[in-house]
Amino acid sequence: MHKLSNRLQKIVDLVPPVTCLADIGTDHAFVPIYLIQKKMIQHAVACDVAVGPLSIARTNIQAAQLDTQIATRLADGLLGLRPADQVDLAVIAGMGGQLITHILNAGSQQLQSISQLILEPNNDEPLVRQWLNDSGCWQIVAEAIVQDGRHNYEIIRAQKQEAVAALTPQEIMFGPFLLQEKSPVFRHKWQQQLTRTQLTLANLIRAQHLEPTKIAVAQQKLQKIEEII
CATH class of the missing domain: 3.40.50.150 (Vaccinia Virus protein VP39)
Incomplete structure (x- = not known):
């Protein structure tokens, strides 16, 4: 097999x-x-x-x-x-x-x-x-x-x-059962996503030409991840 x-x-x-x-x-x-x-x-x-x-x-x-x-x-x-x-x-x-x-x-x-x-x-x-x-x-x-x-x-x-x-917005993003369990793999994944999003946000803020929409999206994603980690 x-x-x-x-x-x-x-x-x-x-x-x-x-x-x-x-x-x-x-x-x-x-x-x-x-x-x-x-x-x-x-x-x-x-x-x-x-x-x-x-x-x-x-x-x-x-x-x-x-x-x-x-x-x-x-x-x-x-x-x-x-x-x-x-x-x-x-x-x-x-x-x-x-x-x-x-x-x-x-x-x-x-x-x-x-x-x-x-x-x-x-x-x-x-x-x-x-x-x-x-x-x-x-x-x-x-x-x-x-x-x-x-x-x-x-x-x-x-x-x-x-x-x-019906699923909540948080359950749609993270998964209803994964969110309840919060396994080590789940936490590792979203810790990585948190780090990447923080880096993206920092680069957007430092950019010569600010893009408010992209900054807002990154800030919202960051907040959602921080709420569940």
């Missing part, structure tokens, strides 16, 4: 037992292969928009002898999913927050039959939480943050519900 990176391990740790999972942007298909081998899921659909990664995924799936349990699709986002797949949960990981929200918007029809999401944006995490908050039907039910190499990654698990509780 292939050893997963810290990031991928944290993603699979958040996956509940389901029948069928869709891995969007599957790359090497490590996530569905691992989950089937661990008997956490029965079937999977591995989708990627690029031919190269999908070819590697197929090779890995064949090597694991899981051809009958993992289907591969060359497709953009969720658009390769079919009603017959009966996907319970979609994993969308390893890409920017803007791209994730684009995929969710473009795949609105496919999302109608999906009950759970696991999202791992490499950046712009608040955009993803804002999308979930604005949807009116997706509730964040778990979060995790993990350090992998020099980077920190936030992972969000959301569940479709009839009634959802």
Whole structure:
């Protein structure tokens, strides 16, 4: 069994037992292969928009002898999913927050039959939480943050519900569960952000041509970070 990176391990740790999972942007298909081998899921659909990664995924799936349990699709986002797949949960990981929200918007029809999401944006995490908050039907039910190499990654698990509780601006920025837990990785990330924002603000103030709007944005961000550290 292939050893997963810290990031991928944290993603699979958040996956509940389901029948069928869709891995969007599957790359090497490590996530569905691992989950089937661990008997956490029965079937999977591995989708990627690029031919190269999908070819590697197929090779890995064949090597694991899981051809009958993992289907591969060359497709953009969720658009390769079919009603017959009966996907319970979609994993969308390893890409920017803007791209994730684009995929969710473009795949609105496919999302109608999906009950759970696991999202791992490499950046712009608040955009993803804002999308979930604005949807009116997706509730964040778990979060995790993990350090992998020099980077920190936030992972969000959301569940479709009839009634959802709105997030506060602070929860959208920092994550409702991450904010409650305030793990060492979380504190380290935001201490780094605090230092960078302080440096940015100092440079803006020292600049020959002052930019009041940018200064105000940096000051607001600094205040928000200081409130939670």
